[in-house]
Amino acid sequence: MYTEEDIRRLRWQSRRGMLELDVLFVPFIEDAFKDLAEDDQDRFVKLLACEDTDLFVWLMEREEAEDPDMQRIVRIILDRVQPTAN
Incomplete structure (x- = not known):
């Protein structure tokens, strides 16, 4: 389980300095990370x-x-950031 402090650190690590990555990672950590299964949270940290x-x-x-x-x-x-086709 990740604490709020852990998530703040991850948010900081998500800022890569490359716009293409920042626009994916920062919103993902802010909007989706807490809802992930713990295994997927661990995968994100590894990523x-x-x-x-x-x-x-x-x-x-x-x-x-x-x-x-x-x-x-x-x-x-x-899948989180790309619109779904109708």
């Missing part, structure tokens, strides 16, 4: 430890992460 270049290609869907856990959390983030 934040990845290199920005890897994050960029995964989140821009240019490549898929080899690690299934990373691919799962990337998909959760993208």
Whole structure:
């Protein structure tokens, strides 16, 4: 279980300095993180430890992460921010 202090730290870590990542991570941590299952929260924390270049290609869907856990959390983030087709 993540405390409010943990979430504040994660919010800070979510600010990557790369606009494409910031516009995905910051709203995600603010709006969706608390509602995730604990395993998915752990995956998000692990994702934040990845290199920005890897994050960029995964989140821009240019490549898929080899690690299934990373691919799962990337998909959760993208599904959260991308509009659904009708």
